[in-house]
Amino acid sequence: MTDAIEGADGTPRPDKPELRAAPSPDDSEPGLQAMVRSEPEPEFAGSEVLVRTAGPVGADGGKVDLTTAGRDIDQSQTANHIGRDMYSARVINNYIRYALAEDEYNEARAEIPLRTSLLDPEELARRAALVVPPDGLDDQVNILSMRRMLVLACAEGMGQSSAAAYLLHKLITRSEGQLADLLVEELAADKDFRWERLLSNQGGPTALIVDLTTMRDLDPEKVVHGLGGLQGELTRSRSYLVLAISKRLGNRVAQAFHGQVHVLQVPSGEHVFRKHLGGTLDVVSVDQLVADAWLAEALRDSFPPRAAEFAVLVKEAVHAGEERIDKLLEQVRYASQDWSEQLRSELAEHPEARWRADLAAAALLEGAPSSAVVEAGRLLRHVSGVEPDPAPRLEWPGSVTALGDLRPASFDALTRRFTRLDFGRSVLSHLWSEHPVIRRDLVDWIDQVPLVWDLTGQDLERLADRVGEMATQVAERGSIEREASAREGARIAIDVARRWAGAGPGGASTLGGSSSRMRSAPGGSRQRSRRSVAVRLLAKSATDPAIGQMVRAQMYDWAYDNAATSLKVVVAEVCGSFGVVYPRSAFTRLKHLAATPAPEVRDAVVASVVQLAAHLGPSRVIDYLLDWFEPPPQARTSALTAILQDAELLRLLTRAGEVRHLVPVGHTVGVANVSAALVTDLWGCILDRMSSEDVATLVRAWLGAVEASSPQRRTALVERLVQAAESDLRRIAQLLYATRRRSAAPTQSDTVDDLFGQLRTRLDEIDPAAWAPGAKDLR
Secondary structure, three states, X not given: OOOOOOOXXXXXXXXXXXXXXXXXXXXXXXXXXXXXXXXXXXXXXXXXXXXOOOOOOOOOOOOOOOOOOOOOOOOOOOOEEEXXXXXXXXXXXXXXXXXXXXXXXXXXHHOOOOOOOEXXXXXXXXXXXXXXXXXXXXXXXHHHHHHOEEEEXXXXXXXXXXXXXXXXXXXXXXXXXXXXXXXXXXXXXXXXXXXXXXXXXXXXXXXXXXXXXXXXXXXXXXXXXXXHHHHHHHHHHXXXXXXXXXXXXXXXXXXXXXXXXXXXXXXXXXXXXXXXXXXXXXXXXXXXXXXXXHHHHHHHOOOHHHHHHHHHHHHHHHHOOOOOHHHHHHHHHHHOOOOHHHHHXXXXXXXXXXXXXXXXHHHHOOOOOHHHHXXXXXXXXXXXXXXXXXXOHHHOOOXXXXXXXOHHHOEEOOOOEEOOOOHHHHHHHHHHHHOHHHXXXXXXXXXXXXXEOXXXXXXXXXXXXXXXXXXXXXXXXXXXXXXXXXXXXXXXXXXXXXXXXXXXXXXXXXXXXXXXXXXXXXXXXXXXXXXXXXXXXXXXXXXXXXXXXXXXXXXXXXXXXXXXXXXXXXXXXXXXXXXXXXXXXHHHHHHHHOOOOOHHHHHHHHHHHHHHHHHHOHHHHHHHHHHHHOOOOHHHHHHXXXXXXXXXXXXXXXXXXXOOOEEEXXXXXXXXXXXXXXXXXXXXXXXXXXXXXXXXXXXXXXXXXXXXXXXXXXXXXXXXXXXXHOOOHHHHHHHHHHOXXXXXXXXXXXXXXXXXXXXXXXXXXXXXXXXXXOOOXXX
């Protein structure tokens, strides 16, 4: 099957998104001043604003010790006072947890915490424990056990991934240890996804969870054909598949796979809410919560994921020390609050451009220095065509005084934060959705905001997060036209990231030197700052349920097409982050990027592959790299050579054992096994498809890494090369050429010399030419 499938959480990939703003009804009228001149569009029913953690806040601007951060915060209190503002312990800890010193910011892209696609037994049990099994779900465990494949037919957002995890946990538990070694993984389909490749990158028995419920244009016949080919492979590999598809597809699949399609029912939202609060609140307290009319109605209309979000909000408040039922309900209401009515009222009361520009700047840079917020507001006024302040600069108000005018919008000028929960996150999405006349101005403005001098690394990090939140909220606002809203939200993240990467408008201040607070030096740190925020924005957007599929699709086009080199570098760096969640998608893009001749792109590809090897395990990475040898591999030779002689990857390959088990690696879980057959296949591809000089480079690097292994293991690792040769004359010749003595070769240790000799001896033993009648040793 070769349908353009992009991700288990996405819809069919649209054409390349291009951000376009609606034209102003009066081009002579400055956009900011025209915002309330038009009638506001009606709000879609059911629109909601989700709680999302903002970026880090450094209390003193210094380096934060992440191992001890938050210890001094009073966890027993609902709120802690900082300056003149009041914050919950949860909010403070969330800020501190991701705090980074400014000098470490350029490395932050490699530290973005992402969930892994692998589910270890503890995580699988945790997810299963929170599931309220709907009618008939438990009966499907036996079918999955006997047939190894189960299809869940359901609507989008019904908790199908959690239901799949529940089934697999039950399956493993009932096996009484026979499936203890089963690896459970959530996979994302990709643009050049093939059904027959689903199990190709697994080192042993595997259970796959694949969610295709949002793929609206899948061909039912191709789905049936693909599943038919998988059925036998699942049996041969002792693996399992739980696939979630739409009900439309489910009807056709049920005809071909009788008894293997289960229509997933929706459990009660109240039951899900109670299940998630088990162990946190007593039954009486939960009864009091669900007795509230507002919450009862909200739970009645909620799918399991939304009901679980309500429970998480309650648990966060309880863990912060709150015990009063009314306060717990207030926490849930605030997190679900749509601030549109308040924003409409306040924008109508303040039509002046300066107030609105400062409000947008305060929302975008919440928590940043007041001077940076004021400068960003001045920049927005300039971008939108507002005439500059005619007053002499000495008469301009101070930054804190200027921001004090935002007090009606619940903005504290001293802490530079909004006192209304999630109000700052709502401002930008509201301006975008209800004031389309300034959309182009907003994008042009956001493009240049990283140039403000007073922004620290932490501020830039929060800037990227806030733009991502804006894109997600725009995508989630459309409860009627969900696909159109998702596309619109994705366009925001895509266009802003493209500009920040240096592949679009921007890159220099438009203020023409009128402000001293803008970065004016060309290149250097200015572009690095913009590129860093582009990487962070794309890394988070690529895994977002609302816009992730479209963002990943756009990154595929950038990797495959003749995009700007700076943009390809950003995509390569982003793959090292989101590849932990969607490894197949990441390696597809890295494969295309590896063919780019630019050395900076190649270096970024190498760094991302090595980074993913530490997270996913070298065995899986090598299996993905085998696809890179598919003809013609010449364009990727330089990148492959650099990757395969990387010291860290060679260390993982030569020191990992033969036992297949899960090991924690940073924020994720990796597989610490490298099978002999996989390494042999890799060397077979190297010997067949790479030049003699490249082979020689890689053989020397391999034997140099083997030197660090134990004496007993060295023989086995040398034997990998011998096994790859397979008595093939050309392969043997490649290895003999690689191990020949060179007068100009750098000095190497006696151990490496011995390994060279050991390899040549073994090659003599398997060389058919050496045993042919009358053969001469030409070596």
